[in-house]
Amino acid sequence: MSVNVLFAASEARWSEYEGPMRDALAAVGVEAHIATDMAPGDVDYIVYAPNSDLQDFTPYTRAKAVLNLWAGVEAIVGNPTLHLPLARMVDPALTQGMVEWVTGHILRLHLGMDAHINAAPGTWKPKAPPLAFDTRVTVLGLGELGAACATALSQLGFDVAGWSRSPKEISGVTCLSGPDGLDEALQRADYCVLLLPSTSATENTLNARTLALMPKGARILNPGRGPLIDDDALLAALDTGQIDHATLDTFRIEPLPADHPFWTHPKVTVTPHVASETRAAYSSKTIAENIRRGEAGRPFLYLVDRQAGY
Incomplete structure (x- = not known):
């Protein structure tokens, strides 16, 4: 059964990530439909950049996790509508x-x-x-x-x-x-x-x-x-x-x-915020592994402690 992955980030990020994400998911044996727009009730996972237009997570009743594209989560961790597991990016x-x-x-x-x-x-x-x-x-x-x-x-x-x-x-x-x-x-x-x-x-x-x-x-x-x-x-x-x-x-x-x-x-x-950047070829593997774990009923990696804020 295919899982539905919503990519909630900028159009530029989508062009960068589309291919590597498909490849990474296929490499871990996950059949997935990935898109930048889909009905909230159909979404299984949200791949997320905190500057995304998506700010209300209430309609995503089927989703299992939000997988952050960045290491920092301060722009999303306090969102009162977010009750899903939130994973930060480590790669x-x-x-x-x-x-x-x-x-x-x-x-x-x-x-x-x-x-x-x-x-x-x-x-x-x-x-x-x-x-x-x-x-x-x-x-x-x-x-x-x-x-x-x-x-x-x-x-x-x-x-x-x-x-x-x-x-x-x-x-x-x-x-x-x-x-x-x-x-x-x-x-x-x-x-x-x-x-x-x-x-x-x-x-x-x-x-x-x-x-x-x-x-x-x-x-x-x-x-x-x-x-x-x-x-x-x-x-x-x-x-x-x-x-x-x-x-x-x-x-x-x-x-x-x-x-x-x-x-x-x-x-x-x-320096213009260049010390460390997520690179699609690597971070896509972290995202794919967490989706694989979610589908296998295993704990997600790099979960954020919502009370601590990171």
């Missing part, structure tokens, strides 16, 4: 992309690459960069992406700590948790990588108080979510030199408005 390409962005930008700052790339002709000021062994990195958020980045940085030789709300254990990483653990994690952060989910509990994790805890001249990377940082507090800390540099990939408003001071601040690097 190896998403994780690999984040690891590459985080390690790349930390190494760029750590090695002082900008000074060499932008040096005037004839400039010759040899100075060896610090070693990773002597540099402390803190990763805030030890979910799938945070744990992978913390592990990769540890394997490069950095002294890595990670913080999460609940206790975690990761080989080679000093794991901290709870409110006191957050302060401790920031106090030893020469570099701070933000990979927390966006919830009411994590908003403004970096604020005037917590930024002041960090070593003077610390660097910040935010490929997580824009609301994790109090923008005004960060700008003030950059201006005083408390924070030496911020590399930001996510923002409260996207695209980042052209008149936002981040664009022109000499100590800020802006």
Whole structure:
């Protein structure tokens, strides 16, 4: 029997996903009808992007799950009409992309690459960069992406700590948790990588108080979510030199408005939300596996804790 899969995302996403999704479902032995429009009462699964026009899930009485195309679920998790299981996106390409962005930008700052790339002709000021062994990195958020980045940085030789709300254990990483653990994690952060989910509990994790805890001249990377940082507090800390540099990939408003001071601040690097992207060839396999599991009566993977918000 064929299952009906509603693809509730943009037209551009549909053209990207149609072929890979059909191939991925066929590969796991699921016969499926996939479309961007079908009667709500006929839908078995909803593949969903939170910027979709679909906002009322009430009519989808037959559906078994909503399968998110993105890692972040903050735009859907609070929808009062959603009473179906909600699965976030986890796939190896998403994780690999984040690891590459985080390690790349930390190494760029750590090695002082900008000074060499932008040096005037004839400039010759040899100075060896610090070693990773002597540099402390803190990763805030030890979910799938945070744990992978913390592990990769540890394997490069950095002294890595990670913080999460609940206790975690990761080989080679000093794991901290709870409110006191957050302060401790920031106090030893020469570099701070933000990979927390966006919830009411994590908003403004970096604020005037917590930024002041960090070593003077610390660097910040935010490929997580824009609301994790109090923008005004960060700008003030950059201006005083408390924070030496911020590399930001996510923002409260996207695209980042052209008149936002981040664009022109000499100590800020802006990247256009490219740290990690779902790629159809990989994420389609995660979706197909969850549909296969649903049809086999097995538990879904990567279910969201609705109370925690992620």
